[in-house]
Amino acid sequence: MLFGFVIMFISSVFLAFATSIEALWLARALQGIGSACTATAGMGMLAIAYxxxxERGNAMGIALGGWGAGMLVGPVYGGFMYRIGGQMLPYIGLAILSLIGAFLxxxxxETCIKKEPHEDKGIFKLLQDFQIVxxxxxxxxxxxxxxxxEATLPTWMMDSWDARSLERGAAFLPHMIAYLLSTKIFGLLGHKIGRWLLGLIGLVWISCAIIAYPLASxxxxxILPSASVGFSMGMIDSGMFPYLANVVDIRHAGAYGSVYAIADAAACLGFGLGPYVGGPLVGTLGFRNLLWLTASFPLLYAPTMLLIRKIKEDSPKI
Structure with a gap:
């Protein structure tokens, strides 16, 4: 985690003074490495500590809520600071926050987490476990x-009803607020409801919410589809992140770091492919058809949650 904070400090300084696309690319790449270090180590530490x-589900729900709070505050902070001090000020602020995080x-x-001997089987071994995948x-x-x-909605809002920049930014506020509430609620209740059931309901719900976006005028x-997407995202994250730790507890001898590296890579893959695919296709299919097609993916994936209802010591591998 300390290493991640240091890298994010360096990347923030780069972003503050970058004047070329190459420098921005390098800074963003460093930022991703730093974020991966803190996220993977943080979730792994929570899995060990609880x-x-x-208790683990509640702790991870709080951590995921912090993630959502950062996503909620980030654009507002960035826009405000940029207006006051241009490119440099928001990133200098991030650099200072990184140093504060490292200090805290x-x-x-402290070394209060008991270190028990275990065999970390590595990422490729874990990827053979179908429940982790x-x-x-x-x-x-x-x-x-x-x-x-996120890549296609603002443009559609401008084209459909000439939405102003404030409206385009505010369109994601219900999503983040609902995500914060959902991670807190289901972080507490996931143990009783069932992690797999949270994933199943969340995937079906997010499909219904995405279909509703093009109906807005x-x-x-x-507000309702955005909040629904955020709430369902909170259900999925509150279910899957603690579930991965449970699989490790039962079958993989405490390989928390590796399993959350897989989870972080999955999140990055999804967030990278979304804009990459959506940008070109929205011009060909149109916003409504593209979102209806997108809504079919979580709906088709939802039945796989039935395969992870029970975690067995000798679960079949891929």
């Missing part, structure tokens, strides 16, 4: 849908 499933990590994270796939599919919507009409 061995009880109910050093003084608060299915769980990571649910994360990737849901975030793919979000990435595609103004910003008010976007």
């Amino acid at each position: 061995p009880d499933d109910a 990590q050093m003084i608060s994270f 299915i769980s990571a796939g649910a994360i990737a599919v849901s975030i793919f849908c979000i990435g595609l919507v 103004n910003y008010i009409g976007l």
